[in-house]
Amino acid sequence: MPAWRNLLDKSLVANQKLPYAKFFQLATVRRDGKPANRTVVFRGFFNGTDDLIFHCDNRSRKVDELAGNPHAEVAWYFPESREQYRIAGTVEIIGDSNPDPQLAKVRQEMWGQQSDGARAQYTWPQPREPRAADDAYRQPPPPAQAPPLDTFCVGVLRPTAVDYALYSSENDRVMFSKQGENWTELRVNT
Amino acid sequence: MPAWRNLLDKSLVANQKLPYAKFFQLATVRRDGKPANRTVVFRGFFNGTDDLIFHCDNRSRKVDELAGNPHAEVAWYFPESREQYRIAGTVEIIGDSNPDPQLAKVRQEMWGQQSDGARAQYTWPQPREPRAADDAYRQPPPPAQAPPLDTFCVGVLRPTAVDYALYSSENDRVMFSKQGENWTELRVNT
Numbered sequence: 001m002p003a004w005r006n007l008l009d010k011s012l013v014a015n016q017k018l019p020y021a022k023f024f025q026l027a028t029v030r031r032d033g034k035p036a037n038r039t040v041v042f043r044g045f046f047n048g049t050d051d052l053i054f055h056c057d058n059r060s061r062k063v064d065e066l067a068g069n070p071h072a073e074v075a076w077y078f079p080e081s082r083e084q085y086r087i088a089g090t091v092e093i094i095g096d097s098n099p100d101p102q103l104a105k106v107r108q109e110m111w112g113q114q115s116d117g118a119r120a121q122y123t124w125p126q127p128r129e130p131r132a133a134d135d136a137y138r139q140p141p142p143p144a145q146a147p148p149l150d151t152f153c154v155g156v157l158r159p160t161a162v163d164y165a166l167y168s169s170e171n172d173r174v175m176f177s178k179q180g181e182n183w184t185e186l187r188v189n190t
Numbered sequence: 191m192p193a194w195r196n197l198l199d200k201s202l203v204a205n206q207k208l209p210y211a212k213f214f215q216l217a218t219v220r221r222d223g224k225p226a227n228r229t230v231v232f233r234g235f236f237n238g239t240d241d242l243i244f245h246c247d248n249r250s251r252k253v254d255e256l257a258g259n260p261h262a263e264v265a266w267y268f269p270e271s272r273e274q275y276r277i278a279g280t281v282e283i284i285g286d287s288n289p290d291p292q293l294a295k296v297r298q299e300m301w302g303q304q305s306d307g308a309r310a311q312y313t314w315p316q317p318r319e320p321r322a323a324d325d326a327y328r329q330p331p332p333p334a335q336a337p338p339l340d341t342f343c344v345g346v347l348r349p350t351a352v353d354y355a356l357y358s359s360e361n362d363r364v365m366f367s368k369q370g371e372n373w374t375e376l377r378v379n380t
Contacts, residue, residue, distance in 0.1 A: 036217065077215075086226075124379065124380065127363075127378070173317075188318050
């Protein structure tokens with residue numbers, strides 16, 4: 001397990017009483033070369049790896065942006081411990097047409113683990129179109145056991161660099177970098 | 191005042207008991223076309239405008255990235271009210287050599303308003319170099335009244351689009367867009 005992952009696991013524990021400590025900001029690059037940024041919910045690590053999982057809707061712009069440029073950077077700030085992780089890597093989107101049976105299984109599991117309310121969001125009307133009538137937001141939730149709706153995707157961020165900073169009075173910064181299969185680290189000035 | 195600014199002012203009040211509600215994440219694009227993302231501190235609006243101010247060190251990578259591509263997007267999540275603002279625009283960095291006297295005055299004011307500890311950070315050793323001895327972090331703070339150290343910069347983000355979302359049970363999303371000098375808005379599906 002890379003050293004940054006040990007740090008991150010500790011930060012998650014130290015901040016677990018804050019529900020929004022599981023939210024991070026995901027930056028991507030738009031088709032026009034401008035940056036995009038939004039808050040997403042951390043859904044755990046992928047199958048015993050250090051890859052970060054989030055859920056998304058295949059109609060969201062981030063899915064299209066990542067198809068054009070798979071690079072992303074997470075900024076994840078933990079208010080309680082005053083730590084920041086910047087996690088750079090590439091994102092794979094696991095959607096309805098993914099041919100890999102192992103990835104399809106993970107997508108099915110993630111679908112089933114959600115609340116009814118969370119699953120219902122994937123029935124909602126086309127994002128960014130003029131607001132539909134309220135009834136369009138009141139479809140019954142699709143069942144957890146059935147195959148996921150085709151709008152439901154799982155994003156998997158595979159880290160290649162992590163920039164860790166501690167902003168308490170004992171400031172600290174460590175940069176981790178993946179070289180082949182190995183991680184190196186360097187303690188640096190903040 | 192654009193409608194998004196009224197919303198944002200209300201969010202700042204509703205979340206003011208959380209010190210970190212003044213932190214937002216700023217995405218930029220690196221020279222190699224990959225996204226970058228980090229947490230910065232909101233320092234108010236520029237001189238009666240709706241432009242967002244943050245402080246930065248001219249040795250930080252974001253200053254170089256913004257020189258290559260001035261576009262940025264803020265993701266600003268307010269935990270207490272469960273609102274997100276995505277604020278896209280261009281950033282001007284006001285540094286030591288800025289010829290505009292009005293901008294230089296703002297930079298001087300922002301320098302003077304900081305705590306001793308905050309000003310001392312601009313004496314710290316070169317960021318991202320191998321960690322210096324602790325003494326290098328113990329320079330006396332530069333005076334508030336004197337001209338700012340040349341490492342001190344002020345970033346001014348000029349918004350051109352704002353994507354507002356409310357994630358409570360009454361979900362909502364409004365997209366604001368600047369056309370010339372005027373803002374238009376459209377209520378859309380989340």
